Amino acid sequence: MTKNIDELKELFIRDLERLESELTNIPKEDIWKTIPGVVNSVGVLAQHIVGNLNHFIGTALGNTEYIRNRDKEFTKTGISADKLIDDVNETSKMIVKVFDGLKEKELNDSYPMDIPMDYTIHKFLIHLYGHLSYHLGQVNYLRRILSEKES
Template sequence: MNKAEIISFFERELNKLISEIELYKKEENIWHIEKNIANSAGNLTLHLIGNLHTFIGKEIGNTTYIRNRELEFLQKNVPRKKMIASINDTLKMIEKSLNSITNEDLKKEYPVMKFPKAETTEFLLIHLINHLSYHLGQINYHRRLIDG
């Protein structure tokens, strides 16, 4: 897989994330937790933004991003418009970071040990796309369950 293809997957999934957040009829429902639902769509969105800025922005794009993973799940009631702007900023960061490397760099070892053994940058990026898709599905289900 080349970096253009990888970027296109991130674009597709992040644009779907924006659509999901926009589809909530009541903005407050983005943050609603009920019964056995552990995380709101808002907190999952903040988590995805933090995750991508850490593993792509900081490690590949050399940004100065400092992650506060705990806050991703504690913070509440971030306005929808602000979250959508953050998702768009995340997409721009991904494009800039990945356009700064070559397709050959994708085959090199990712600089941080995230898995039990060393993996390539390409492997990590595909893992991140899957992580994004997984939580996007949870957000879709949350919206349909909570916002009806």
């Protein structure tokens, strides 16, 4: 393992732990709620983050054979907070396993999935981390707004 891989793994795990905290701290009845002007609920965003990482890291780099159904990430509702938290935890375990198996020299290889950009694995992992961080911010904002409305 290398410094680059260790640092990326640390950031992904840190933010997945933050997502778990958001899911733990939002009132259970609010997980699937939205507010005017916000399309996706905390539950939908959590499912999307899990699906995205399992697809682009698990399948592409870890050969997990995860099969993504992106449409369901945005339409399936009613899953319990506990199940969402379990899914986030399983995603964290997958991240650790995949990153622990990466070699420094592989970071310079072309990302192995067909994507519309010509990215190395390293660059695409940075892209995926930005995606995670962006949606985590949405989750945090929505949780705080929903909590404020209940006060």
